[in-house]
Structures are given as C-alpha cells and as structure tokens.
Amino acid sequence: MESIEGFKEKVDGLYELHSVVKTMKLIAGSSLGQYEQAVIALQDYNDTVEVSLSTFFRGVDLKESEKGKGKICLIVFGTDQGLVGEFNSVMKEFLIMDIKNDSYKVNIFCIGEKLRSDLEEAGFVLKKTYEVPNSVKAINPLVGQILLDVLSEMNVDGDSLKIYNHRPLNMSLYQPSVKHVLPLELKWKEKMKRNKWPSNKIPQIIGRKEEVLFSLINEYLFVSLFQSCAESLSSENSSRFASMQRAEKNIEQLLDDYKSGYNRLRQNKIDEELFDLISGFDSLKK
Numbered sequence: 001m002e003s004i005e006g007f008k009e010k011v012d013g014l015y016e017l018h019s020v021v022k023t024m025k026l027i028a029g030s031s032l033g034q035y036e037q038a039v040i041a042l043q044d045y046n047d048t049v050e051v052s053l054s055t056f057f058r059g060v061d062l063k064e065s066e067k068g069k070g071k072i073c074l075i076v077f078g079t080d081q082g083l084v085g086e087f088n089s090v091m092k093e094f095l096i097m098d099i100k101n102d103s104y105k106v107n108i109f110c111i112g113e114k115l116r117s118d119l120e121e122a123g124f125v126l127k128k129t130y131e132v133p134n135s136v137k138a139i140n141p142l143v144g145q146i147l148l149d150v151l152s153e154m155n156v157d158g159d160s161l162k163i164y165n166h167r168p169l170n171m172s173l174y175q176p177s178v179k180h181v182l183p184l185e186l187k188w189k190e191k192m193k194r195n196k197w198p199s200n201k202i203p204q205i206i207g208r209k210e211e212v213l214f215s216l217i218n219e220y221l222f223v224s225l226f227q228s229c230a231e232s233l234s235s236e237n238s239s240r241f242a243s244m245q246r247a248e249k250n251i252e253q254l255l256d257d258y259k260s261g262y263n264r265l266r267q268n269k270i271d272e273e274l275f276d277l278i279s280g281f282d283s284l285k286k
Contacts, residue, residue, distance in 0.1 A: 070159035078115025
C-alpha cells in the first residue's frame with residue numbers, strides 16, 4: 001500500500017499541473033477571442049472592397065474567365081504549435097483529396113514548418129514556407145509577403161489561386177475548407193454586380209480599367225488571405241482550448257480520486273495508532 005507521503009506528493013503534483021493547464025486554457029481562450037475579433041473587424045473593409053468591385057463590374061461586359069490553361073497556386077495554412085490534435089494531418093489529407101485529379105503544375109505556398117514536413121513526406125514540392133504568425137499584429141506583414149511572392153509567380157488573368165485553411169465551427173470544432181480566389185468566376189462577378197453602392201453618387205472609373213481591376217483584385221486577395229489566416233489561427237486556438245478544458249476536467253477527477261485515497265489512508269493510519277494505543281493501555285492494566 002502506498003504511503004501517506006507518496007499520496008501527498010502526487011496530490012501536490014496534480015495541483016501544480018492543474019494550475020499550468022488552467023493558465024494555458026486562459027491563454028488559448030484569450031487568443032481565440034482576438035482572432036475572432038480580427039475577422040469581425042475586417043468585415044467592414046471587405047464590404048468596401050465588394051461594393052467597389054460591384055461598381056467596376058457594372059461598367060463592363062461580364063464573361064467567364066478561361067480555365068484549364070494556367071498553373072495553380074495553392075496557399076495552405078497549418079500550425080507549428082502542439083495540443084491541437086490532427087490539425088496538420090487533416091489539412092494534408094484534405095489537400096490531397098482536393099487536387100488529386102488536377103493535372104496542372106501546382107505551386108504550394110505553405111504556412112507552418114510542421115505542415116511543410118507533412119506535405120513533403122506526402123510527395124509535394126513546396127514553393128515557399130512561412131512561419132505561423134503568433135499574434136494578430138503579425139498577420140498583416142505575413143499576408144503582404146505571401147501576396148508579393150504569389151503574384152510574382154502567377155498570371156492573374158489565367159492562373160488559379162486557392163486558399164486552404166481550417167475554419168472554426170464552435171469553441172472546440174473546426175473543419176478544413178478551400179476558397180477558390182482566382183480566376184474570378186462569372187457567378188461571383190454577377191453577385192458582386194448586384195451589390196448596391198451605399199449612396200446615390202455612383203463613382204466613376206478613372207484611368208485604365210485593367211489597372212483599376214488589378215488594384216481591386218489586390219485588395220480582394222488581401223482580405224481573403226487575411227481572413228483565412230485569422231480563421232486558421234482561431235481554429236488552432238479553439239482546438240487547444242478544448243484540449244486544455246478536457247485535461248482540466250481529467251486532472252480534477254484524478255485530484256478527487258487521490259484526495260479520497262489520501263483521506264482513507266490517513267484515517268487507516270489514525271485507526272492503527274489508536275488501536276495500538278488501546279492495546280498498550282490494556283496491557284498496562286493487566
């Protein structure tokens with residue numbers, strides 16, 4: 001049977017572990033809230049970009065972009081942190097299933113060293129890898145650098161661009177998703193065209209239409225990429241929050257079990273001492 005001292009050491013160790021897990025859960029919850037707020041704050045800017053595109057498309061004849069002739073650029077978000085379950089492996093399998101029938105040259109821009117390793121093991125050759133941002137402030141420079149690198153590799157008119165990231169479903173679940181960013185599909189253009197300008201003073205296009213469209217597409221790409229990055233980080237932290245929550249409950253259950261065992265052992269020790277005392281007293285009486 002384990003000694004009282006042994007039980008006490010285990011209980012003390014569990015209390016320390018519980019404190020660490022609780023702190024990590026609070027950090028994950030705080031980070032999760034920041035990334036969720038970043039997505040919400042971006043919505044106003046996204047609305048401005050969309051109504052600007054709607055104004056542009058109302059002034060031009062819409063047609064379907066050519067598909068199947070250019071190369072494909074893929075931006076894939078992963079994580080380099082632990083305690084997030086199968087975050088990277090799920091994304092890897094999702095990517096494999098999505099592009100398995102593609103015969104075009106694929107250029108992959110990967111966010112996360114651990115995901116890079118997983119993708120290379122699966123046989124992919126990556127164009128470039130980036131560090132996962134560790135704060136909301138770090139998203140902006142990352143997005144800017146990715147856009148510079150991606151746009152230098154592709155033709156906006158003919159090539160394709162997809163963004164892969166996890167999207168949060170609730171405080172503990174997420175799912176992989178893909179967004180077809182380029183080429184701009186006819187249905188998407190028609191949807192943008194139906195958006196109304198917020199006032200009666202409709203702006204006019206100044207300068208070459210190609211240059212205006214390129215500038216608007218750059219803004220559209222920035223918003224799409226920023227949103228995907230924030231969603232991925234939000235999913236990562238929601239997964240970590242759920243893991244810490246489960247760990248906290250398990251530790252609390254263990255603490256209850258060990259404290260009960262400690263109390264039983266302590267009571268047995270007291271009973272033994274009392275029995276010895278009574279036996280000794282009886283011996284003296286004789």
